[in-house]
Amino acid sequence: MPFIIAIDGPAASGKGTIARALSQHFGFHHLDTGLLYRATGAKGGDPVAAARGLTPADLARPDLRSAEAGQAASRIAAIPEVRAALVAFQHRFAAQDPGAVLDGRDIGTVICPDAEVKLYVVASDEVRAARRAAELGADPAQMLVELRERDQRDSQRATAPLRPADDAVVLDTSDLSIADAISRAITAVDLARQGR
Numbered sequence: 001m002p003f004i005i006a007i008d009g010p011a012a013s014g015k016g017t018i019a020r021a022l023s024q025h026f027g028f029h030h031l032d033t034g035l036l037y038r039a040t041g042a043k044g045g046d047p048v049a050a051a052r053g054l055t056p057a058d059l060a061r062p063d064l065r066s067a068e069a070g071q072a073a074s075r076i077a078a079i080p081e082v083r084a085a086l087v088a089f090q091h092r093f094a095a096q097d098p099g100a101v102l103d104g105r106d107i108g109t110v111i112c113p114d115a116e117v118k119l120y121v122v123a124s125d126e127v128r129a130a131r132r133a134a135e136l137g138a139d140p141a142q143m144l145v146e147l148r149e150r151d152q153r154d155s156q157r158a159t160a161p162l163r164p165a166d167d168a169v170v171l172d173t174s175d176l177s178i179a180d181a182i183s184r185a186i187t188a189v190d191l192a193r194q195g196r
């Protein structure tokens with residue numbers, strides 16, 4: 001049975017950074033599920049058809065990390081048929097040996113509710129905005145508005161809203177260096193592997 005690590009949390013909290021590090025440390029596959037929604041939103045046209053027809057080339061578009069692509073993703077992610085179209089791909093990905101790390105908004109609650117480890121990564125709004133602004137070369141105040149708008153939409157939608165699974169370990173990275181955040185995540189996974 002593959003070992004599954006589910007990582008969820010609000011925008012720019014550090015999910016992807018931790019997920020990449022865990023996948024390298026444990027030799028697991030990694031899927032940034034936000035990319036599926038970003039690519040769907042960026043395609044334009046009917047979002048349900050776009051989600052059903054996603055190709056590897058769509059996922060490799062160079063413009064997917066922008067704030068605009070994030071907002072477009074968040075809007076189409078509220079459509080239940082879009083989410084349904086992306087489930088099978090995520091399940092296939094998670095089924096790979098020896099294990100997989102998936103990060104997103106509904107991994108521990110909807111996509112992989114039986115994941116061996118569930119992390120819910122958070123950081124204060126201001127810290128997240130500052131980090132994302134530094135990454136994109138953008139204005140922190142503008143980023144704060146953008147992230148809050150996206151978080152609100154993601155957590156208030158009816159289907160698969162952003163929320164921690166009941167059995168998730170909450171990891172607040174506000175005052176943690178990247179190395180310390182990764183180290184805590186590795187410890188959480190090591191504990192779960194010992195108990196397997």
Ligand SMILES: Nc1ncnc2c1ncn2[C@@H]1O[C@H](COP(=O)(O)OP(=O)(O)OP(=O)(O)O)[C@@H](O)[C@H]1O
Binds near residue numbers: 013016177181
């Ligand atoms: N603990 C940390 N300390 C400082 N910077 C960090 C930390 N964790 C992540 N970062 C930086 O913050 C930014 C956002 O991190 P990351 O992309 O991992 O977040 P995310 O939750 O995956 O975002 P998204 O929801 O948009 O996919 C990146 O520039 C990353 O390098």
Ligand SMILES: Nc1ccn([C@@H]2O[C@H](COP(=O)(O)O)[C@@H](O)[C@H]2O)c(=O)n1
Binds near residue numbers: 034074103106154
């Ligand atoms: N499992 C997921 C992953 C992402 N979303 C939506 O996509 C947006 C972009 O995600 P990033 O992780 O790249 O920031 C995000 O704001 C969500 O609306 C999702 O719904 N479920």
